Amino acid sequence: MKSIGQLSEVVTGSTPSTARPEYYGGDRHFVSPADISDDRFIEKTKTTLLKDGHIDTVIGLPANLFYSTGIPVCILVLKKCKKPDDVLFINASEFFEKGKRQNQLSEDHIANIINTYQFRKEEPRYSRRVEMAEIEKNDFNLNISRYISTAIDEVEISLAANHEKLLEIASAIKTATKNHNGFLQELGLPELP
Numbered sequence: 001m002k003s004i005g006q007l008s009e010v011v012t013g014s015t016p017s018t019a020r021p022e023y024y025g026g027d028r029h030f031v032s033p034a035d036i037s038d039d040r041f042i043e044k045t046k047t048t049l050l051k052d053g054h055i056d057t058v059i060g061l062p063a064n065l066f067y068s069t070g071i072p073v074c075i076l077v078l079k080k081c082k083k084p085d086d087v088l089f090i091n092a093s094e095f096f097e098k099g100k101r102q103n104q105l106s107e108d109h110i111a112n113i114i115n116t117y118q119f120r121k122e123e124p125r126y127s128r129r130v131e132m133a134e135i136e137k138n139d140f141n142l143n144i145s146r147y148i149s150t151a152i153d154e155v156e157i158s159l160a161a162n163h164e165k166l167l168e169i170a171s172a173i174k175t176a177t178k179n180h181n182g183f184l185q186e187l188g189l190p191e192l193p
Helices: 002-010 040-049 107-119 134-138 161-188
Strands: 026-034 055-060 072-077 087-093 129-130
Touching: 002 040, 002 129, 026 087, 040 055, 040 107, 087 134
Parallel strands: 055 087
Antiparallel strands: 026 072, 055 072, 087 129
16 A cells, blocks of 8 residues: 555655755645634635645545544645646545545555646546636635535436326226236125225
8 A cells, every 4th residue: 555655755756754845846735634724824824825826736635544633634735836827626535445443545546646636637526726716716715625526416307207107107007906806806805996
């Protein structure tokens, strides 16, 4: 199994323990609770970082991934020299291997996160590039669920088709009841209503 540290290497270009800004252009990342809008200090800092164009990517991870906490977390990727005027949101919270005490990311899950991050790919229900104007319109909220819907579309039901099926079933019941009552009559038993 790959560790979450390998995501860090890709994000920063260096391992976290030896990371030095002069070696990888000043990219930083940190792990925070998935709902990062609870604290006012964090809210002000996050808004400033967004307005200054430093938040590059928000990666949502599954719950119970770390020993120290069972809550879902996200990785905020900060870039000193960010070019695009958008933020990439990756919702990896549904992709994990369930463990007894702790969930894990498989090599495929980590590779998919890394690939999506590196190439800034958009996939329905998984990742999306969101323009700063939309983020500002949402009061600089970085909750992934605001920008990536994980809801599965409901199957559209045709009332006319269902009505036809119900009429067919009612007709079949009527025919079966008539046949059954014929047998009951032959046996001298009371008929069904």
